Amino acid sequence: MNRSNVxxxxxxxxxxxxxxxxxxxxxxxxxxxxxxxxxxQTLGGPLTCKGQYIARVQRNQQTVFIRMYxxxxxxxNLISRGDAVKLRLIARLDSVKSNKIYDLDVFGELGxxxxxxxxxxxxxxxxxxxxxxxxxxxxxxxxxxxxxxDRMERLGVIVKETEPTDWCSPMVVVPxxxxxxxxxxxxxRLNTAIQRERYMLPTIDDILHTLADAQVFTKLDASxxx
Numbered sequence: 001m002n003r004s005n006v007x008x009x010x011x012x013x014x015x016x017x018x019x020x021x022x023x024x025x026x027x028x029x030x031x032x033x034x035x036x037x038x039x040x041q042t043l044g045g046p047l048t049c050k051g052q053y054i055a056r057v058q059r060n061q062q063t064v065f066i067r068m069y070x071x072x073x074x075x076x077n078l079i080s081r082g083d084a085v086k087l088r089l090i091a092r093l094d095s096v097k098s099n100k101i102y103d104l105d106v107f108g109e110l111g112x113x114x115x116x117x118x119x120x121x122x123x124x125x126x127x128x129x130x131x132x133x134x135x136x137x138x139x140x141x142x143x144x145x146x147x148x149x150d151r152m153e154r155l156g157v158i159v160k161e162t163e164p165t166d167w168c169s170p171m172v173v174v175p176x177x178x179x180x181x182x183x184x185x186x187x188x189r190l191n192t193a194i195q196r197e198r199y200m201l202p203t204i205d206d207i208l209h210t211l212a213d214a215q216v217f218t219k220l221d222a223s224x225x226x
Contacts, residue, residue, distance in 0.1 A: 001057045001068075002029040006077060010089055014080040016040070016069055021050055023077055024070045031055070036069055048072040059087045110155050126193035128166035135170045141181065145173055148181050 004027045006019070018040065024030065033051030040047040050070045057066050064086045066079075084090045137145050152158045172184040 004028045008077045008079040010084050011078040012081040017080045017083045018069045019077045020075045121195040129189040130168040131170045
């Protein structure tokens with residue numbers, strides 16, 4: 001960076017790239033700082049920004065120009081996810097390679113977690129609950145609700161039941177921000193009758209050491225999770 005070897009830490013959660021004031025002063029070709037009207041916040045608290053400049057950064061045979069924010073104190077230099085992509089330090093992949101034959105699209109309409117079936121145990125003294133009156137759906141939403149129920153039935157998410165059942169909970173319709181609907185169920189009465197599982201979820205400190213040698217990270221987001 002500007003004819004100086006600088007060590008950075010890649011921070012995929014950072015929106016901007018920051019260098020410490022100490023690093024800035026040790027640059028051979030130190031550019032003049034310009035005012036930076038930004039508020040930099042970290043988990044440890046706010047940072048004091050001394051200014052900004054455009055740096056000429058070279059990695060291997062590639063050269064890019066990156067906006068650097070200088071913070072006071074002897075902090076570790078952090079390179080943002082966007083700038084790390086520019087320098088080809090990391091890459092974002094929207095498809096996965098399978099058997100080196102074809103690409104699998106990761107943006108399907110609905111997938112299925114193929115694992116052992118979850119068994120929900122009910123307390124021995126539980127009394128079945130069945131709502132006798134369905135909750136009314138606002139008239140403007142009736143057509144959309146019918147279409148969504150048909151879609152879910154077509155995909156195998158729900159199954160139509162025409163016979164009386166011991167357990168029956170009311171349906172809840174929740175509008176989404178993009179105009180679609182989410183079909184939910186009010187399971188308050190059923191939840192009181194369920195035997196709770198005793199499973200301690202691991203914390204980040206429990207699993208962080210297992211990622212020491214990892215090079216590829218995947219984020220999974222359920223489009224319709226139940």
